Amino acid sequence: MRRRILSSAAASLIAVLCGSLLAPAASGAPDGVTEHAGVTVRGTSIPGAGGVSLRAKVIEPTGEAAEPRPLLVMPASWATPNIEYVGAAARLAYESGYVVVSYTARGFYTSEGEIEVAGEEDVADARKVIDWAVANTSAGAERVGMAGISYGAGISALTAAADDRVDAIAAMSGWADLVESLYPNRTVNASGAELLLGAGHLTGRFGDDLSELETAYREHRTEEALYLAEERSPANRIERLNANGTAVLLANAWQDSLFPPKQMTDMFSALEGPKRLMLAPGDHATPEIFGAAGLPNHIWETAARWFDQWLRGEDEGLADSGVEVQPLNGSEWHRYPDWRSVTGHTDTRNLTAPEQRHLLAPETGGLSTERGPDWRHSIDSGDPTLANSGIVMISGALQGFARIPVGVSVPLVDRDDAAVWATEPYAEGATVSGTPRLRVDVTPEDESVSLFAYLYDVGPLGGGSLISHKPVTLRDGAPGVPRRVDIPLRPTSWQLPEGHRLVLVVDTVDGRYRDESSGGEVVFGSSADRPATLSVPMG
The missing domain is CATH 3.40.50.1820 (Alpha/Beta hydrolase fold, catalytic domain)
Structure with missing residues (x-):
């Protein structure tokens, strides 16, 4: 429907x-x-x-x-x-x-x-x-x-x-x-x-x-x-x-x-x-x-x-x-x-373990310039979250004609059904220009699972504007066996204001796509020989 x-x-x-x-x-x-x-x-x-x-x-x-x-x-x-x-x-x-x-x-x-x-x-x-x-x-x-x-x-x-x-x-x-x-x-x-x-x-x-x-x-x-x-x-x-x-x-x-x-x-x-x-x-x-x-x-x-x-x-x-x-x-x-030449340099960020930083904060990992210890983090698959790619034709047209982006309140994204990582605020702002790339190990509990990666510009109050996204479906694999996700997100050009963060959200359902996520857990992980990273192209 x-x-x-x-x-x-x-x-x-x-x-x-x-x-x-x-x-x-x-x-x-x-x-x-x-x-x-x-x-x-x-x-x-x-x-x-x-x-x-x-x-x-x-x-x-x-x-x-x-x-x-x-x-x-x-x-x-x-x-x-x-x-x-x-x-x-x-x-x-x-x-x-x-x-x-x-x-x-x-x-x-x-x-x-x-x-x-x-x-x-x-x-x-x-x-x-x-x-x-x-x-x-x-x-x-x-x-x-x-x-x-x-x-x-x-x-x-x-x-x-x-x-x-x-x-x-x-x-x-x-x-x-x-x-x-x-x-x-x-x-x-x-x-x-x-x-x-x-x-x-x-x-x-x-x-x-x-x-x-x-x-x-x-x-x-x-x-x-x-x-x-x-x-x-x-x-x-x-x-x-x-x-x-x-x-x-x-x-x-x-x-x-x-x-x-x-x-x-x-x-x-x-x-x-x-x-x-x-x-x-x-x-x-x-x-x-x-x-x-x-x-x-x-x-x-x-x-x-x-x-x-x-x-x-x-x-x-x-x-x-x-x-x-x-x-x-x-x-x-x-x-x-x-x-x-659209990309001046690439800022490679390490995904660190999502954790609850204080009692009222939802679990959030870092997008850090430093390598952290090995980690594993699980979410449930098959349930939608507030993160999404917008309504086909409508959302993109609003962005084009009125500069109204697809938005999300990042603090309200359900951490049971999505994994979230964030940078520190950019003190002087920045320009994302080119093709971001996500690399992370994923272990599905089922043979197939769909994943949807979203990159947001997030302000001090947690309101996010969608910069880029990309789907990937892991099909016909052995349950419980890690698989490497290495995907370029959509190319983009976005001017990040002073004091804003970049936030990566990954969940398993998006209304724009036919998903293969039927339930069970999905485990994300990072290790010394297979680090989880997000490469951010900067202008």
């Missing part, structure tokens, strides 16, 4: 955002031609792979062109029609002279075919759209780019790997690794799966592969269908992107509910051609959604400059490698030459 409520809340948020985006563009006739401010917009059908008809919007500058115009192809997001990008496309056509073709992916709305989840047919469709645009508009094949949000981002990256005509892409709120998105650290992202499946059923027709994925998910056989995700992951096509020399811009939200950002930082680091990474507060698609409508937006404006530089040959001052991050609790963008 709780999961259904969370999915409904997320769907409501998406409907509100998309409604504000799409309403103005929907007023014209579907197949009519409209002209405004030197740009024409017309609806059409484009033959995709296998003759499947794809509904599209073509946005083109008016007047004659002295030479073929540069082309931008924009596949629409999951469960979203082709009018998604009309506002941004009109600006690109008017200001820079692009021909833009935005189309509804196969299987959704009035595009024919079935949903293939960025499979071979979707890539073939995108290539057919390029062919059609070169033959039927004023665009040429020599300067081709692709852009998209979410589903459109994934299709853009996969198409660029398959087709060397694509010179540059801007992939926003997309994925690099679908396995890591749907099954992070062997933990089912249930809220993300329900959101995608629900929107897909509402707006489209499932193909065989998607039906197989859904059946495996609902029957708790997710691992059996992961081979379908592996072949749809741009991270497995990086060699082709590098060989093609594609200029790749990646943009994501720190708190993306569907595609967590570490996969994007990994992909960015592996790219060898021109590349740019942008990370901002918010949830899935929220940092870019209003820019798609043509409203002022730093990410879309940077994407326009990216295309101008790599398609039109304009000097926009964008280096071959660059990273821009906007802190979760800040507004200023910070720039670096690469992802490694």
Whole structure:
């Protein structure tokens, strides 16, 4: 029931955002031609792979062109029609002279075919759209780019790997690794799966592969269908992107509910051609959604400059490698030459034994710069605590738009069901910048257990703001046998105020994920040869 409520809340948020985006563009006739401010917009059908008809919007500058115009192809997001990008496309056509073709992916709305989840047919469709645009508009094949949000981002990256005509892409709120998105650290992202499946059923027709994925998910056989995700992951096509020399811009939200950002930082680091990474507060698609409508937006404006530089040959001052991050609790963008430079140094803290420091204090361990003696500490599994990752889409959007974080009262986190460690207050404040990493020995009483690690900024009164989190599920092990947990949390950028602490909480239930914690104890431990540590990246 709780999961259904969370999915409904997320769907409501998406409907509100998309409604504000799409309403103005929907007023014209579907197949009519409209002209405004030197740009024409017309609806059409484009033959995709296998003759499947794809509904599209073509946005083109008016007047004659002295030479073929540069082309931008924009596949629409999951469960979203082709009018998604009309506002941004009109600006690109008017200001820079692009021909833009935005189309509804196969299987959704009035595009024919079935949903293939960025499979071979979707890539073939995108290539057919390029062919059609070169033959039927004023665009040429020599300067081709692709852009998209979410589903459109994934299709853009996969198409660029398959087709060397694509010179540059801007992939926003997309994925690099679908396995890591749907099954992070062997933990089912249930809220993300329900959101995608629900929107897909509402707006489209499932193909065989998607039906197989859904059946495996609902029957708790997710691992059996992961081979379908592996072949749809741009991270497995990086060699082709590098060989093609594609200029790749990646943009994501720190708190993306569907595609967590570490996969994007990994992909960015592996790219060898021109590349740019942008990370901002918010949830899935929220940092870019209003820019798609043509409203002022730093990410879309940077994407326009990216295309101008790599398609039109304009000097926009964008280096071959660059990273821009906007802190979760800040507004200023910070720039670096690469992802490694986002972290100035790493502060490695030792987890010490949780203990009750005085009669009224709950058990809390230290995050200490010094090694302590060996220790073991147990909690009960299977019960939720106040620590959680927030409501899918809602919490991240509140962080992005209003800087309202997911909060918790750390003193009230039940120490029977969670283990807690804290630093001393930072006298001068600090900046957490990069990817925190937790290493600890865990001994479950059962064969499988899910663990959820949360890193909080905690003020003097115990109120915490979520900085990062990560799930991990230990499956099919021998009960009572220690296992090493070594996991990176989500990348983050957070400005820690003066006098605040960093607090690590680990429990066994989170409403966002399908957990495998059915009861029994979980024992955490640290020893001289296997110390428990939290590596904190500092800016």
